[in-house]
Amino acid sequence: MRLLFVILRVIVALAIGAAIIAQLAKTVSIAFDANPASVGFVVVNFFSFFTVDSNAASVVVLLVGAVLAIRQGGLGGGSGYSDPLLYTTVRASVVTYMVTTGIVYNLLLRGIALPQGTTVAWSNEILHVVGPIYLLLDWLFAPGRVPLDWKRLWAIIAFPVAWVAYTLVRGPLAIDQATGKQWYPYPFLNPTTSAGGYASVAFYVVLIAVVISAIGAGAIWVSRRQTRHAPVAK
Template identity: 55%
Template sequence: MRALSMILRAAGALGIAAAVLAQWRRTQENEAAGTGETSFVSLNFFSFFTIESNVFAALVLGIGFFMMMRRGPEPKGFTLLRAIAVTYMATTGIVYNLLLRGIELPQGATVAWSNEVLHLAGPLLVVLDWLIAPGKRRLEPGMLWPIVAFPVIWAGYTLIRGALVLDPRTGSHWYPYPFLNPAASANGYFSVAFYVLLIAVMIWAVGALVLRTSRRLRIG
């Protein structure tokens, strides 16, 4: 099980990192071709929760690969980092595949294989790693707060940045997701507040399930 987990972690870290870099390069190329500002679009790119979740997951998998070279249970703090990564990646996979898959994007805007890694293969691999990798420590319910904190902070950052910054090409406010744009929502900030609350509840529910499995499915 340890050897298989090391292989999965190495493949996951490298695959997710390659997918993020491939999509980032495509995004910059698309913006440059449209005479946009690549520095602005790069900041936009890394403002997507999907991208941030995948970057974090790749780092956790990479660190986890080297930690598995030592025997014994992993540090409790690292188990918490794994719990955070699997919560965010599972949420990303659920939301995309249930609600966003099939929505057409501008031709050439995405790298097809990268899109599948970031929204399907990556989340599945991180969940599998959580379930089978040895060394997981018991996490108490109180550790749910660190899991929920970042998405709330991210939502606040997104709303503040969107209200203050204009896209130099379009002259309009930029938000990573339409449901967070008060100008595009039926009831403005009331609709946005509803979606932010919904995101927080979903993260809370998935995170609570992840913490519960840490107490039921400890291997090694």
């Protein structure tokens, strides 16, 4: 069991990393052909996508998880080891972000052109479908997870709150020289194009906050339920 998840974590981490690099290379290539001076702006924009940030964090979490599985438990068939509390908290956070990414993209954004240049089809599916599904399965079935206290939910939602604040503050200041318009990573966060302006943006922010909180609470619940006989990490 442990060896299986070590192998799966490395494979999925490499696949996600390759997907990020492929889309970044395509996006930068398009920007360079259009205006070489815009490449820096485009790269910052690329890493302003919640999807990209979540997937990049997934690569780190999966590789660290593979190393921890080897160092703490070896590669035998047993699963009797516990991950550090900090790692489990970060892992729960990244699982939450990836599941949210999969839900939001496939319900709200699939079929909508995003401001990142031409989408690399296979990369898109790994970042929005394969990655989220695997991170969820890894959280449910991989060994090492320790039970988390409910107060860890604050740690899980901290990054999305910071990301939304960054996005809404940067948006009016990030002017795309090609279009002369403000740049936002997702159309539902752009008050200048949303039908209801900031009211519409506020609605979606609250909606996604509820989704993230619910998924984060679900991740904590799973950790407590499936390891209910272990002491809860504070």
